[in-house]
Amino acid sequence: MMDSRATQEQDPNGARAQRMLDAVSAIACVVDIEERRLTAHNAALARALGCAREDLSAHGLAVVSDRIHPDDVARLIPRAAGLKAARDGEVVECELRARGRDGDERTFAVRAELFARSEEGCAREILFTAEDVTERRRRELRLRRSETLLAAFCSRAPVLMYAKDRAGAFFLASRSLEELIGAAPGSLLGKTDRDLFPPEVASIYGDVDNVVRQRGAPLEAEETVPLPRGERTFFSIKFPVGGDGIPEGSIAGISVDITGVKAAEREREAARDELIAAQQDTIRELVTPLLPIAEGVLVMPLIGFVDDSRADRILEALLHGVEQHAAHIAIIDITGVKSVDVQVAEMLVEAARAAGLLGAKVVLTGIQPAIARTLIELGVDLQGVVTAGTLRGGIAYALSHRGHL
Numbered sequence: 001m002m003d004s005r006a007t008q009e010q011d012p013n014g015a016r017a018q019r020m021l022d023a024v025s026a027i028a029c030v031v032d033i034e035e036r037r038l039t040a041h042n043a044a045l046a047r048a049l050g051c052a053r054e055d056l057s058a059h060g061l062a063v064v065s066d067r068i069h070p071d072d073v074a075r076l077i078p079r080a081a082g083l084k085a086a087r088d089g090e091v092v093e094c095e096l097r098a099r100g101r102d103g104d105e106r107t108f109a110v111r112a113e114l115f116a117r118s119e120e121g122c123a124r125e126i127l128f129t130a131e132d133v134t135e136r137r138r139r140e141l142r143l144r145r146s147e148t149l150l151a152a153f154c155s156r157a158p159v160l161m162y163a164k165d166r167a168g169a170f171f172l173a174s175r176s177l178e179e180l181i182g183a184a185p186g187s188l189l190g191k192t193d194r195d196l197f198p199p200e201v202a203s204i205y206g207d208v209d210n211v212v213r214q215r216g217a218p219l220e221a222e223e224t225v226p227l228p229r230g231e232r233t234f235f236s237i238k239f240p241v242g243g244d245g246i247p248e249g250s251i252a253g254i255s256v257d258i259t260g261v262k263a264a265e266r267e268r269e270a271a272r273d274e275l276i277a278a279q280q281d282t283i284r285e286l287v288t289p290l291l292p293i294a295e296g297v298l299v300m301p302l303i304g305f306v307d308d309s310r311a312d313r314i315l316e317a318l319l320h321g322v323e324q325h326a327a328h329i330a331i332i333d334i335t336g337v338k339s340v341d342v343q344v345a346e347m348l349v350e351a352a353r354a355a356g357l358l359g360a361k362v363v364l365t366g367i368q369p370a371i372a373r374t375l376i377e378l379g380v381d382l383q384g385v386v387t388a389g390t391l392r393g394g395i396a397y398a399l400s401h402r403g404h405l
Contacts, residue, residue: 050101166249303336335366365394
């Protein structure tokens with residue numbers, strides 16, 4: 001490991017040794033700690049620092065020291081001093097930061113050991129070998145950050161997070177899952193749903209997990225979890241996972257507690273049903289209005305078309321009104337009715353008979369000529385029903401006869 005080309009030419013073995021060192025990817029150099037100079041180095045050192053071999057040969061240790069981070073230089077000084085008393089074979093290891101050939105900061109893992117002694121037996125030269133571990137340290141840092149982040153998620157996330165192997169055994173369980181089922185930290189690892197839930201529930205969870213494995217794609221599902229304090233409902237997304245160290249056939253999942261959402265949804269549905277029912281009641285009242293105009297006298301004006309369902313509501317409302325108001329006369333005004341068919345005619349006759357059973361007389365008003373012809377053609381028997389041409393006439397009849405019925 002000579003640093004002089006002339007010397008190497010005179011010493012073929014030295015030249016051969018230098019070529020061998022230059023072929024090595026790891027950095028290697030020898031430092032004379034008494035004279036504080038670089039006595040030998042390989043090509044890897046020049047490549048790492050991005051400088052010419054001539055610069056290293058001419059300026060040596062100063063070039064190397066200038067590239068090392070000042071804080072690390074300060075730490076190396078006492079260690080270098082300690083090497084003076086080092087025994088043969090004793091190795092000192094450390095890491096240091098240095099500017100690379102592109103000016104970026106690189107990290108090197110360095111080994112130092114005694115290389116040569118003086119004639120008096122004192123440590124004279126130190127062999128330094130170094131490996132650029134920048135990318136390895138960056139990967140390790142990213143891995144540590146990922147592990148820390150995953151641990152933080154599993155510890156603090158308000159959702160359930162878990163992973164299971166092909167046999168259904170947990171190898172990841174968030175703290176929220178442990179708290180949900182009252183388990184101690186870390187106690188779920190290695191357990192299955194069969195160890196935690198009733199057989200029929202565990203079987204359902206297992207079926208869903210198997211569907212995810214078979215499809216090889218994410219699956220969304222609502223799952224119910226029976227607990228001593230009550231049943232909870234979760235929205236779950238389960239998906240297959242794989243990679244280095246992950247058992248084949250593993251799945252993972254994230255579950256969000258939607259119990260409150262489902263309860264609110266049921267309340268909204270109940271409120272909606274109540275609103276629809278109220279609206280229907282209002283509509284029925286609007287299409288079958290019943291107006292008390294005097295003591296014992298009711299008026300029901302009808303408008304539009306009358307089908308079977310509406311005829312039933314009309315009859316129901318009429319009888320209810322007669323009973324509620326103790327009416328003696330009920331006026332049904334059909335001025336606004338578009339047409340009368342058999343169903344409408346039968347409804348009118350039935351209304352008159354039913355009201356009569358309750359002690360009330362029906363007065364039919366607003367019969368238009370076309371409707372009158374229809375009633376005649378249909379042969380409708382309106383016996384017992386008082387008729388009047390207009391609503392005014394019907395009211396006049398009711399007011400004049402209410403005391404005589």
